[in-house]
Amino acid sequence: MRGANAPDRSRLLEGFARIARRAGDRIMAIYSGAAPVGAAAKADGTPLTEADLAAEEAITAGLAALCPDIPVLSEEGAGAGAPPPGRRFILVDPLDGTREFLGRTDEFTVNIALIEDARPVLGVVLAPALQGRLWLGDVVAGQAERREAGAARGTPIRVRPVPAEGLVAVASRSHRDAETDAFLARLPIASCRSIGSSLKFCLVAEGEADVYPRFGPTMEWDTAAGHAVLVAAGGRVATPDGAAFLYGKHAAGFRNGPFVAWGGGGGAAAAAAGQGAPTM
Known part of the structure; x- marks a missing residue:
């Protein structure tokens, strides 16, 4: 392809x-x-x-x-x-x-x-x-x-640069956890919105939000389409340490590990959070 x-x-x-x-x-x-x-x-x-x-x-x-x-x-x-x-x-x-x-x-x-x-x-x-x-x-x-x-x-649609007033985060409505809260606490967050499903990727992709961290369990089919939309819009999805977030994990039952979806200011925001520079 x-x-x-x-x-x-x-x-x-x-x-x-x-x-x-x-x-x-x-x-x-x-x-x-x-x-x-x-x-x-x-x-x-x-x-x-x-x-x-x-x-x-x-x-x-x-x-x-x-x-x-x-x-x-x-x-x-x-x-x-x-x-x-x-x-x-x-x-x-x-x-x-x-x-x-x-x-x-x-x-x-x-x-x-x-x-x-x-x-x-x-x-x-x-x-x-x-x-x-x-x-x-x-x-x-x-x-x-x-x-x-x-x-x-x-x-x-396109991701936006980091707003001067701070990042808008989106997080799971049903699966918010302490690791997510700790991660967001290291970022200059202006507001955080809880929302369900893969809509969170789309909000980052269209510049309505800037970061979506997920530390709880997901499956590959939960994330792949939103991941594609976000990357096509100029964003990034990476593991919390900045490594590529990949698919086809048959041995793991197609279960994902933690990830962070970033908008246009992913690199600077990751550095502020003490994370690795995000990659696709």
Whole structure:
């Protein structure tokens, strides 16, 4: 994909966008229904709803038609014994923020990303309950945009320089922890906003926030699409010591370690926090 031409990348990215919207429509049909949404507990204790499964089905079918030659690793289909995905594969979270979905905060997303050589190169993040807003990122082209529902084209987005008044941080609504608080205490934080799902990456990407630290557990499908959007918008995602944040960790069950997502002032802010200089 890094060597693929722009039309090929555009075809895949626009295909991801269409598929994400189909999944979003299925989610919203359930979310807007009169009946309460029930949830079962998965083996790891996280909730699973019929909306997760409906979105998974729509995305799986869509990707099989769009790019049948690229392996797909999805949250609901990962399961024990999933084979190593190889150097090029797609990561899918059909409903990121299931707790937010159940809590009716509207802060849930659909996430699709293409990984190549352990790094995200294309990604889309859809917020179906937030006016169907969509974020798209092409890392190779260095282009990211925010697209409103029904729009054929979007508005280019870019990370911002560090504001003179201090950084705006975003942190998990459901998984805030002491390590996050300690990390933020070392930075010149002007304000901190708690929000669910991969929306945090998108807020940094469009210059509404500057840093998103995460020390609690996440899975690769939770972060890949937002990671792609942020890097395409000029931001960075790194481990807390500044090392590259990579994908395809089959031996670890595709579980992520801690990371920090940085906006335009990542290098200076990392130094202020006593961290290594962030890399892609």
